Amino acid sequence: MSLVAMTAGLLLSYGLFAVQGLLFLIPRRLAPRTRRIFAGQIDQFEVGAIKSVLDLQGNEILIKRDAQELRAFNSTCPHLGCRVHWENDRKRFFCPCHNGAFDQNGVATEGPPAAAGQSLATLPLEVDSRSGVVYLEVKDSRKKLA
Amino acid sequence: MKSEPQTHWQPALMARIKSMLPIDWEIIRHMGAEPIPYHLKKWWFCLGGTILYLFIVQIATGIALTFYYVPTPQEAYASIVAITQEVRFGWYIRSLHKWSGNLMIVAVMLHMLRVFFTAAYRHPRQLNWCVGFLLLGTTMTFGFTGYSLVYEQLSFWGATVATNLAEAVPLIGPWIAFFLRGGPEVGENTLTRFFVLHIGVLPTVAFILVAIHIFLVRLHGVTELNFDGETVPEGKRHFQFWPDHATTEILIGVLLMYLLTILALVFPAGLGEPANVNETPLHIKPEWYFYFNFRLLKLTSLKLSVVLTMAIGAIAFFWPFIEEWFMRRWRVSDRLPVTLGVLAFLLFLMLTVWEAFA
Numbered sequence: 001m002s003l004v005a006m007t008a009g010l011l012l013s014y015g016l017f018a019v020q021g022l023l024f025l026i027p028r029r030l031a032p033r034t035r036r037i038f039a040g041q042i043d044q045f046e047v048g049a050i051k052s053v054l055d056l057q058g059n060e061i062l063i064k065r066d067a068q069e070l071r072a073f074n075s076t077c078p079h080l081g082c083r084v085h086w087e088n089d090r091k092r093f094f095c096p097c098h099n100g101a102f103d104q105n106g107v108a109t110e111g112p113p114a115a116a117g118q119s120l121a122t123l124p125l126e127v128d129s130r131s132g133v134v135y136l137e138v139k140d141s142r143k144k145l146a
Numbered sequence: 147m148k149s150e151p152q153t154h155w156q157p158a159l160m161a162r163i164k165s166m167l168p169i170d171w172e173i174i175r176h177m178g179a180e181p182i183p184y185h186l187k188k189w190w191f192c193l194g195g196t197i198l199y200l201f202i203v204q205i206a207t208g209i210a211l212t213f214y215y216v217p218t219p220q221e222a223y224a225s226i227v228a229i230t231q232e233v234r235f236g237w238y239i240r241s242l243h244k245w246s247g248n249l250m251i252v253a254v255m256l257h258m259l260r261v262f263f264t265a266a267y268r269h270p271r272q273l274n275w276c277v278g279f280l281l282l283g284t285t286m287t288f289g290f291t292g293y294s295l296v297y298e299q300l301s302f303w304g305a306t307v308a309t310n311l312a313e314a315v316p317l318i319g320p321w322i323a324f325f326l327r328g329g330p331e332v333g334e335n336t337l338t339r340f341f342v343l344h345i346g347v348l349p350t351v352a353f354i355l356v357a358i359h360i361f362l363v364r365l366h367g368v369t370e371l372n373f374d375g376e377t378v379p380e381g382k383r384h385f386q387f388w389p390d391h392a393t394t395e396i397l398i399g400v401l402l403m404y405l406l407t408i409l410a411l412v413f414p415a416g417l418g419e420p421a422n423v424n425e426t427p428l429h430i431k432p433e434w435y436f437y438f439n440f441r442l443l444k445l446t447s448l449k450l451s452v453v454l455t456m457a458i459g460a461i462a463f464f465w466p467f468i469e470e471w472f473m474r475r476w477r478v479s480d481r482l483p484v485t486l487g488v489l490a491f492l493l494f495l496m497l498t499v500w501e502a503f504a
Contacts, residue, residue, distance in 0.1 A: 026321075026324065026325055027324070027328055027329050027335065029324075029330075052424075057333065058423055058424070059423060059424065060424040075424070076331075077426075079310075079448065080306070080307045080310040080311065080448070081306045081309070081331070081332070082303060082307065082426040083424055083425060083426040085425070085426075096426050096427065096428045096429070096430070097426060097430055098443070098444065112447065115447060
């Protein structure tokens, strides 16, 4: 009986140390905070063209202006995380890693992302009607571990 | 002339040292006198020693490199440039580290092929095959994490793709990816984590696995092989590990150093463009030992390629037990495992060459 109790105690104690050590290594999953950043003046965005803006981590956000609206696309390919770029001649976003292509609305048309039915993620945008300032809502992960 | 009286301090000192280190030298002598089968006189049968030698070169050059390498996204690339261009013999140490790493992977693969095709993994040595397979995985992870530390365009995007691949592992994938990246995406924490894995965690794991591997070899002894038409002189069927085999290994080590130096001189470790998080290069490729995996990824879907790789890995890991079970149940010919091995290796070679020239 005492042997069982001792074994259980040892396992529990060392197990607890191990769990604490493991938890230390895994970064905390904090609720994503966002922050509005200045993306430009509305007249800086040409219709049909792409303007690139950097978020707070230095990642590229691609903002596209159509006749009706402005849309901000995350340039991270949903397939394996490579960076997509805009090909103006073919009017598409292209990922060079595995030849993934996305149409003007960010919907995959070719390559592995199309096979998996993936699209480019979009980010919220806001245009101040009085000043014409375009605000982009991006992730704010500064001064945090993860 | 009268000679000096003989002093007795030497035996006294030796006795004192021996009393402080009460080692039974007979046991040490016995451990070194391990009988080695005659066929191990041929180099390709004792590639394990070559791997160990290359691993020692990796440790020595790796420790030297850490004196100058700075593991932060802002400084990593610049510190590699400084090592290569400014530090005395920096290019040489870096090239030795790169080439000994590559040769180590080649040697591990050749060693495993030799063990497979001579059926040296069979009972009672199944566990040592499993340990060997874990060492192959550790060696490849060494290569992957080390390459990522260079923080050039190809290595950065290779790390990005690889951590996303890890995410596709069923059940635990997102957890592994989060752990490796140190957050939801590749960032500052990722480089630190890869550095710690490369210089701390993986060497510790490798040391433990190598110790178990050698311990198991000593427990079971080296597999005895007999060749058709080869006559071994009587009394020469075995030779001693120390000094015969150890001397051969040291001599091979010198040849390896020459080979590494030639490789470092002719193909010194290069440096691509610095990592740019906003521009994926048009043609990205991993290191050559992941070509088969990269080609598989192109041929199939993400999930399928990951599941296939895991399945192939699991079959290879448990192969001694799977084969034993097959043999017992269906009494298949001894040629079947050899045929399967040849096919598997050809498939690996084909996918690797295909990706290399794609």
